[in-house]
Amino acid sequence: MDLRPAVLAIAMLCLALPRAALSQSQNAPPVADTPAPAPAPHHVNLTDLLSLAGPYGTFLGYLVRTDAIRTLQSQANATEGEGVTVFAPEDSAFAAVDGAALSNLTTDQLRALVLCHAAPRYLPLSSFAALAASGPVATFGGARCAVNVTYAAGRIRLAAGWTRAARLVSSVYSTPPVAVYALDRVLLPEQVFPTEPAVAPVPAPAPGPAAVAFLLATWPSLPSGF
Incomplete structure (x- = not known):
């Protein structure tokens, strides 16, 4: 029996298969790239930030004690929110307020006080010139605790209620x-504070070296044998 025709047919079929496969691969639609997952939002821990950034222990203590820190942190973490801006008085600022005025506050009053130090939106430094011209800035303390902003020669000051204008000393964090x-x-x-709270007395500064030298030079001589 002559097998040559069968072998030839099989050989021709083997040659045709790679071409057909190649043709199908060329005509196949391109596979779409799978998009990379969006990065998770970066959440700033306000408690850690204020505790590590500097002298804000008194303010942070009041935020934690009144649970106001949870309100601010929730606003900071809100995906659809406008962000949060915190105006943190330094420890020396609280020391300048008469201690009785603060110690006599109820928890609700203390909470209202600290919430007046935060705005429910992100305010970069570049926005304060416009804020000074546009009117009071709303805070978490409500309409009665809006903050007035003044901007002059690059200096930013804030005032609310009885406060003599507070100076914005530095940017602790702004992202x-x-x-x-x-x-x-x-x-x-x-x-x-229905009435203006008293201001704690400021201790007199210690005399400098020049003053001490002047006092020693002009002090009467002590009697002999003293």
Whole structure:
């Protein structure tokens, strides 16, 4: 029996198969790239930030004690929110307020006080010139605790209630959606303090070397044998 025709047919079939497979691969639609997952939002821990950034222990203590820190942290973490801006008075600013005025506050009043130091949106430094012209900035403390901003020669000041204008000392942190700025005074809203609270007396500065030398030179001589 002659097998040559069968072998030839098989050989021709083997040659045809790679070409057909190649043709199908060329005509196949391209596979779409799978998009990379979006990065998870970066959440700033306000408690850690204020505890590590500097002298804000008194302010942070009041935030934690009144649970106001949870309100601010929730705003900072909100995916659809506008962010949060915290105006953090330094410890020396709280020390300048008469201790009785603060110790006599109820928990609700203390909570209202610290919430007046935060705005429910992210405010970069570049926005303060416009804020000074546009009117008071709303805070978590409500309409009665809006903050007035002044901007002159690059200096930013904030005032609310009885407060003499507090100076914005520095930017502690400013990356959307969170901004934290240091204040040299505590904002004292009238909704918390019906009358102006007393200011703690400022101790007299110690005399400098020149003053000490002058006093020694002019002090009467002590009697002999003293």
